Amino acid sequence: MSAAPLATARRATITDVAREAGTGKTSISRYLNGEMSVLSPELRARIEAAIQRLDYQPNQMARGLKRGRNRLIGMLLADLTNPYTVEVLQGVEAACHALGLMPLICHAANEVEMERRYLQLLTTYRVEGVIVNALGVREETLRPVGAGGIPVVLVDRSVDGLVTDMVGLDNRGAAELGTRHLLEKGFDDIWFVVQPFEQVSSRNLREAAFREVLGNNGNGNGKAHARGRTLVLNLGDPEAVQASLAELDRAIEAAAGVAGGVDRQARRTVAPGRRIALFAANAPVALCLALHLKARYGADWQTRAALLSIDDPEWAELTGVTTIRQPTYEIGYRAVEFLHERIEGVQTTARDCLLPGELIVRASTSG
Amino acid sequence: MSAAPLATARRATITDVAREAGTGKTSISRYLNGEMSVLSPELRARIEAAIQRLDYQPNQMARGLKRGRNRLIGMLLADLTNPYTVEVLQGVEAACHALGLMPLICHAANEVEMERRYLQLLTTYRVEGVIVNALGVREETLRPVGAGGIPVVLVDRSVDGLVTDMVGLDNRGAAELGTRHLLEKGFDDIWFVVQPFEQVSSRNLREAAFREVLGNNGNGNGKAHARGRTLVLNLGDPEAVQASLAELDRAIEAAAGVAGGVDRQARRTVAPGRRIALFAANAPVALCLALHLKARYGADWQTRAALLSIDDPEWAELTGVTTIRQPTYEIGYRAVEFLHERIEGVQTTARDCLLPGELIVRASTSG
DNA sequence: TTGTAAGCGTTATCAT
DNA sequence: ATGATAACGCTTACAA
Secondary structure, three states: OOOOOOOOOOOOOHHHHHHHHOOOHHHHHHHHOOOHHHOOHHHHHHHHHHHHHHOOOOOHHHHHHHHOOOOEEEEEEOOOOOHHHHHHHHHHHHHHHHHOOEEEEEEOOOOHHHHHHHHHHHHHOOOOEEEEOOOOOOHHHHHHHHHOOOOEEEEOOOOOOOOOEEEEEOHHHHHHHHHHHHHHOOOOEEEEEEOOOOOOHHHHHHHHHHHHHHHHOOOOOOOOOOEEEEEEOOOOOHHHHHHHHHHHHHHHHHHHOOOOOOOOOOOOOOOHHHOEEEEEOOHHHHHHHHHHHHHHHOOOHHHOEEEEEEEOOHHHHHHOOEEEEOOHHHHHHHHHHHHHHHHOOOOOOOOEEEEOOEEEOOHHHOO | OOOOOOOOOOOOOHHHHHHHHOOOHHHHHHHHOOOHHHOOHHHHHHHHHHHHHHOOOOOHHHHHHHHOOOOEEEEEEOOOOOHHHHHHHHHHHHHHHHHOOEEEEEEOOOOHHHHHHHHHHHHHOOOOEEEEOOOOOOHHHHHHHHHOOOOEEEEOOOOOOOOOEEEEEOHHHHHHHHHHHHHHOOOOEEEEEEOOOOOOHHHHHHHHHHHHHHHHOOOOOOOOOOEEEEEEOOOOOHHHHHHHHHHHHHHHHHHHOOOOOOOOOOOOOOOHHHOEEEEEOOHHHHHHHHHHHHHHHOOOHHHOEEEEEEEOOHHHHHHOOEEEEOOHHHHHHHHHHHHHHHHOOOOOOOOEEEEOOEEEOOHHHOO
């Protein structure tokens, strides 16, 4: 059974193969690159055999060095903990596979310093392009890459002052979709909950669209008196989170008690119109909210507040939370396609690809 | 503000820097490698300046080619969709960072073919070692790597016929812990639900330990009559899943109806002793179960069956499901440490590192 | 303290 | 059809 060549210790090189096949390196190289037309069947066979015997595998590094391109692309991820990221990644991998690229996946784990380090590292490994799901806001972080002439495609968020291809959710559309849905369902007190958004374009757009819809709806169109507020939830800072959640609790309890009443016990079933709606800007926020509400109000927390979230994490179906699903797989796929075109030299001006979200209505907003 | 060197198109090489600094490549190389003792402060300054001016960054590929080592290690992941994987990854990244390694993350996405392809690819990039969370059962898949003399560390599962370092959960201990907990809570009908386990060592061990505990408990020790069954849930095959779930439903409904009765409606609150317990071998299984039960029995499905799972996904807390948490971060960290030692030439016989799981009791098993 | 030259494993150029 | 030979960007004897 040990047909496998006994551990050669050192891996065979092209020179070894040439010797083994009794020929020159050039022919081996030709064989490797599929230039069969210039190889006599006889020589070809000898080479084939030698490669088998030596279990030879060409060294990509050396190839890359010589050719000037190594088929490597960098994929910088802000946070693998976010299901969004993993899903995008699937699309990226599929596209890479299809295009013969090898993604170097780097996980910044929400650390700006990591992000910088990895970008630098990727540059150093001479990747041919980078897909960036940035957390760092600053264009200068990307400078080393862009300046080196390495194509960059942004995912999910754009970066101020940096003009590149970018692909992500149609944030405006998604936020409108969600807000309208809540209005239609009769909610008249809606909280948009989002991580600090000044610096992150996608959050920014979502928040803006939310406010806009609520501002406009006064125009004679039914739900004239719906009230919308934005609550910032800084997940990186436990104390800040506590404060924000406390604010939320006051609102929830006030709403339940109708006019700031006390009889929480008696009012088991809250009057439909007085249930607050929470619009989470993404899954991590939604999870934080859900965990808190559950801890505070028990298993039936959803009778206190309706939750709607952008992103569609696996627990949404389980808990019956309405969501807006992002076309994550496609986002990843398209990003690679864009990047690939750039690598091949396409020179058009920066493109934006905004894909629509899909509303998935569940029990949380159907009551 | 454009202090950044204007896009040099081609990246500067060591030769460029040498010329710019008016010296030879050797000195540049020395500078890069921190051999400051052999550089006059004067030259050193000139080099520093030249590097700045050219925005020079050494080419790792070329370095690796010459040195014979590139600080790259492969990390092959079976399934990024499994939260376990992401958590392990965090540990891996931290350790890599600490040891100056760069992990090439490869995601097989449950495709054996992908696994093979990636392993081959990693070999080709001359990684110095590989950490494998294998799905492929076959030792021969790993052969190309091991045969090339590349150290391998296995994570979570071992592979038949392959002797290498491996680090993972103490499966036996974890399964015992879970089973005992259920017995203590008075459950007398326990189903161990697991993906096909013949070929996967970790599943195999968990299932065996489960059966063992239930077999032993007859020995005069209280819960003499607890009954344990193993249910295979082949997540890769929707039809098979349906069949398995149907079997489960029959059991659940029979238990609820006490003696196969009909009055499902009347028996809202089931007699405690007659609630079935489900012991999920990992998070994906648990999710599948929870989703099904919720779809079939509604939001209060937990009154029909108690769920306990190995792995501690984010939704466990939200739904109050009892879990056994794996020390995922540490698993990843240790794996890298093992690998690093091997890379540095350590020759001891294959080591196993089994880390204990932690029981987290939640509402699902507290009623 | 500094520089020259010979590789590392490939591919590209140019002969034959 | 085949094969020397010179790069690719770097490190490392070995000189000077």
